[in-house]
Amino acid sequence: MKVIAKERIAENLTKLVIESPLIAKKALPGQFVVLMAAKVGERVPLTIVDADRQKQTITIIFQEVGYTTRLLGTLKPNDSLYSLVGPLGKPTPIKNYGRVIVLGGGVGIAELLPLVRALKGAGCTITSILGGRTAELVILRDQVKEFSDDMYITTDDGSLGEKGVVTDPLKRLLDESSDYGLVFCVGPVPMMKAVSEVTRLFKIKIVVCLNPIMVDGTGMCGCCRVTVGGETKFTCVDGPDFDGYEVDFDELMARQKRFVQHEKQAMCKLDKQINNEASWERNDDG
Amino acid sequence: MMAKPSPKQTPMRKQPPRERVKNFNEVPYGYSQEEAILEAKRCLQCKNPTCISGCPVEIDIPAFIKLIVEKDFKGSIRKMKEKNCLPAICGRVCPQEEQCQKVCVLAKMAEPVSIGRLERFIADWEAKQAKPEVPRKKRSTGKKVAVVGGGPAGLSCAGELVKLGQKVTIFEALHEMGGVLVYGIPEFRLPNDIVEREVEYIHSLGVEIVKSFVVGKLKTIDELLKKFDAIFIGTGAGLPWFMDLPGENYNGIYSANEYLTRSNLMKAYLFPQYDTPIVKGKQVAVIGGGNVAMDSVRTALRLGAEKAMIIYRRSRVEMPARNEEIHHAEEEGIIFEFLTLPVAYHADSKGWVKEMECLRMKLGEPDASGRRRPVPIEGSNFKIPVDVVVVAIGNSPNPLVPNTTPGLEIGKKGNIVIDEKTGKTSKKGVFAGGDIATGAATVISAMGAGKVAARAIDEYVRTGEW
Numbered sequence: 001m002k003v004i005a006k007e008r009i010a011e012n013l014t015k016l017v018i019e020s021p022l023i024a025k026k027a028l029p030g031q032f033v034v035l036m037a038a039k040v041g042e043r044v045p046l047t048i049v050d051a052d053r054q055k056q057t058i059t060i061i062f063q064e065v066g067y068t069t070r071l072l073g074t075l076k077p078n079d080s081l082y083s084l085v086g087p088l089g090k091p092t093p094i095k096n097y098g099r100v101i102v103l104g105g106g107v108g109i110a111e112l113l114p115l116v117r118a119l120k121g122a123g124c125t126i127t128s129i130l131g132g133r134t135a136e137l138v139i140l141r142d143q144v145k146e147f148s149d150d151m152y153i154t155t156d157d158g159s160l161g162e163k164g165v166v167t168d169p170l171k172r173l174l175d176e177s178s179d180y181g182l183v184f185c186v187g188p189v190p191m192m193k194a195v196s197e198v199t200r201l202f203k204i205k206i207v208v209c210l211n212p213i214m215v216d217g218t219g220m221c222g223c224c225r226v227t228v229g230g231e232t233k234f235t236c237v238d239g240p241d242f243d244g245y246e247v248d249f250d251e252l253m254a255r256q257k258r259f260v261q262h263e264k265q266a267m268c269k270l271d272k273q274i275n276n277e278a279s280w281e282r283n284d285d286g
Numbered sequence: 287m288m289a290k291p292s293p294k295q296t297p298m299r300k301q302p303p304r305e306r307v308k309n310f311n312e313v314p315y316g317y318s319q320e321e322a323i324l325e326a327k328r329c330l331q332c333k334n335p336t337c338i339s340g341c342p343v344e345i346d347i348p349a350f351i352k353l354i355v356e357k358d359f360k361g362s363i364r365k366m367k368e369k370n371c372l373p374a375i376c377g378r379v380c381p382q383e384e385q386c387q388k389v390c391v392l393a394k395m396a397e398p399v400s401i402g403r404l405e406r407f408i409a410d411w412e413a414k415q416a417k418p419e420v421p422r423k424k425r426s427t428g429k430k431v432a433v434v435g436g437g438p439a440g441l442s443c444a445g446e447l448v449k450l451g452q453k454v455t456i457f458e459a460l461h462e463m464g465g466v467l468v469y470g471i472p473e474f475r476l477p478n479d480i481v482e483r484e485v486e487y488i489h490s491l492g493v494e495i496v497k498s499f500v501v502g503k504l505k506t507i508d509e510l511l512k513k514f515d516a517i518f519i520g521t522g523a524g525l526p527w528f529m530d531l532p533g534e535n536y537n538g539i540y541s542a543n544e545y546l547t548r549s550n551l552m553k554a555y556l557f558p559q560y561d562t563p564i565v566k567g568k569q570v571a572v573i574g575g576g577n578v579a580m581d582s583v584r585t586a587l588r589l590g591a592e593k594a595m596i597i598y599r600r601s602r603v604e605m606p607a608r609n610e611e612i613h614h615a616e617e618e619g620i621i622f623e624f625l626t627l628p629v630a631y632h633a634d635s636k637g638w639v640k641e642m643e644c645l646r647m648k649l650g651e652p653d654a655s656g657r658r659r660p661v662p663i664e665g666s667n668f669k670i671p672v673d674v675v676v677v678a679i680g681n682s683p684n685p686l687v688p689n690t691t692p693g694l695e696i697g698k699k700g701n702i703v704i705d706e707k708t709g710k711t712s713k714k715g716v717f718a719g720g721d722i723a724t725g726a727a728t729v730i731s732a733m734g735a736g737k738v739a740a741r742a743i744d745e746y747v748r749t750g751e752w
């Protein structure tokens with residue numbers, strides 16, 4: 001559970017390499033861990049972006065948007081997590097789907113990486129479409145490109161690739177040919193919803209990877225429940241991958257906002273902690 | 287000649303209802319030495335005691351009580367621990383009124399001896415001493431046993447096995463040991479530091495403890511069988527039921543498991559000192575009539591609910607919760623809506639639950655459980671304003687191990703099929719017990735099952751005979 005390496009890969013995006021021989025040995029693409037940064041911390045799920053069996057490490061990448069992710073961002077090499085459990089969730093089935101389109105948005109691009117690597121290994125022909133608000137947030141594009149036969153990039157502000165959203169190149173590609181065995185998408189919920197709507201028009205199978213709020217991550221609490229095809233599913237044990245046509249994205253978006261007020265309160269606490277530490281440092285200087 | 291025992295139990299002092307609804311501290315204070323001795327003296331010391339047969343772990347009840355009368359508290363706890371390694375827990379959460387106290391000879395003419403309170407007293411007495419005594423163990427057999435799940439079944443199985451001379455490792459999926467004792471039962475009924483203390487005792491006996499280890503994911507049962515001579519599965523009933531009602535996934539609707547896990551295990555009641563949040567409803571409805579429902583509704587009250595309600599489809603007499611828990615809930619001002627069945631939820635524009643639509647019920651003919659079946663009264667729909675709902679209608683056995691273990695016979699309800707006398711499953715070397723085998727039941731029955739399996743495991747690893 002020791003942090004081996006840490007890297008800031010973009011504004012607010014942090015990568016941690018964590019020592020975990022057993023998880024590294026078992027982890028498959030699509031699976032996640034649930035971790036706690038401190039004894040008083042909350043349990044948060046994060047996708048396993050890489051698992052290195054030789055070095056006995058796993059890699060996670062997260063956006064420092066909330067209280068716990070910011071706290072995780074303060075960890076340094078040699079620090080330890082309070083708890084780490086995994087690999088959880090069903091792995092993404094890997095086989096030769098023929099031609100495949102994969103789409104990633106924001107921190108979702110990191111979650112795409114183990115998948116493109118495995119799909120490429122299985123012989124798929126991969127077109128990847130990456131999107132972000134601005135150039136800096138389209139992370140890991142060289143790594144994704146390494147396993148892609150073709151790649152498109154979109155940014156909201158036009159600072160990289162084409163100005164627009166990932167569904168723009170997706171529509172063009174599907175207009176040209178609908179001969180794709182699979183479309184896979186991971187990113188913010190509104191993006192997964194939009195991508196699913198586009199693929200529906202072309203009747204192509206779409207798999208989305210969900211990342212809802214969880215507590216135990218082993219099917220015990222139902223915090224991560226989501227409606228899929230009119231039925232309630234637990235993302236932690238039934239997912240995290242689901243058929244994009246069937247997911248009730250609107251419900252998921254509402255459920256993601258359950259603790260917005262609490263998050264604000266927690267952030268105030270964090271700011272105070274950071275300010276206190278800063279003032280101690282100033283005292284040391286003086 | 288001995289004085290005739292008082293017909294009444296020595297009362298246990300407790301926090302007044304108005305005070306205790308504002309905190310998460312334990313409700314009863316426990317007996318003082320004087321009170322304990324007074325109560326212990328009520329025991330008739332029957333030549334042929336019936337109480338022992340009422341105890342799933344066969345505690346020598348008259349013997350430990352006699353030692354309390356003699357003020358030999360050390361001897362008393364030693365006697366207790368011959369049979370039960372988790373007395374502080376059992377003294378608090380066992381349904382004694384249905385077990386040992388029900389068959390107490392005194393119960394025929396007066397109130398039975400309060401065996402549970404005496405058990406609690408003697409365990410708490412020991413906790414105040416410098417260090418608990420560690421009993422002698424049998425010579426090591428060199429055999430290794432894996433216990434899957436750190437709840438009551440697993441703890442009791444491990445505690446027994448280690449005393450019999452086996453090398454035991456417990457694998458727990460969560461980051462804390464105790465299973466339902468720490469995630470489920472609230473602090474005001476069973477403080478987590480008491481569970482921690484008894485887990486520490488099991489550890490001191492030589493049991494190895496591995497946390498955050500999900501068997502079925504990190505290692506399968508088959509993989510564990512390569513390293514261990516036998517395995518005990520005690521993974522509990524951890525899959526919460528929902529009712530499949532329209533709107534059940536609206537914000538503010540929790541399973542009891544989630545609600546209690548957030549509050550108890552993750553300490554959300556101390557937010558923001560602890561990081562895990564919980565929505566503190568003002569109008570909280572808890573659906574169900576069992577102990578878990580009582581725990582949830584009393585938690586809601588302590589989290590600041592103005593109105594905390596139990597919604598139950600039958601009437602008070604059919605409620606499966608312990609009388610003591612129902613009584614505590616009533617004292618605290620919990621509102622009981624009997625003969626009421628939720629049928630749908632209604633939300634505001636942002637997806638937060640605001641109303642629960644219900645039907646009134648009436649009692650019909652008795653059903654399979656012997657209780658009168660609730661029948662909906664057509665057209666009786668009405669709405670209750672709510673901002674938090676907790677669904678506490680039960681749990682299924684956790685499917686993680688059954689789904690990843692070929693050769694394990696699984697019953698209709700997703701339970702692992704066992705031979706009740708030994709805990710043996712259909713797979714050689716693999717035993718199971720507790721809620722994973724029976725479906726949701728009590729802490730003590732799980733402990734009893736763990737103990738039964740421990741004896742069979744001991745025999746199996748010694749002889750190799752299945």
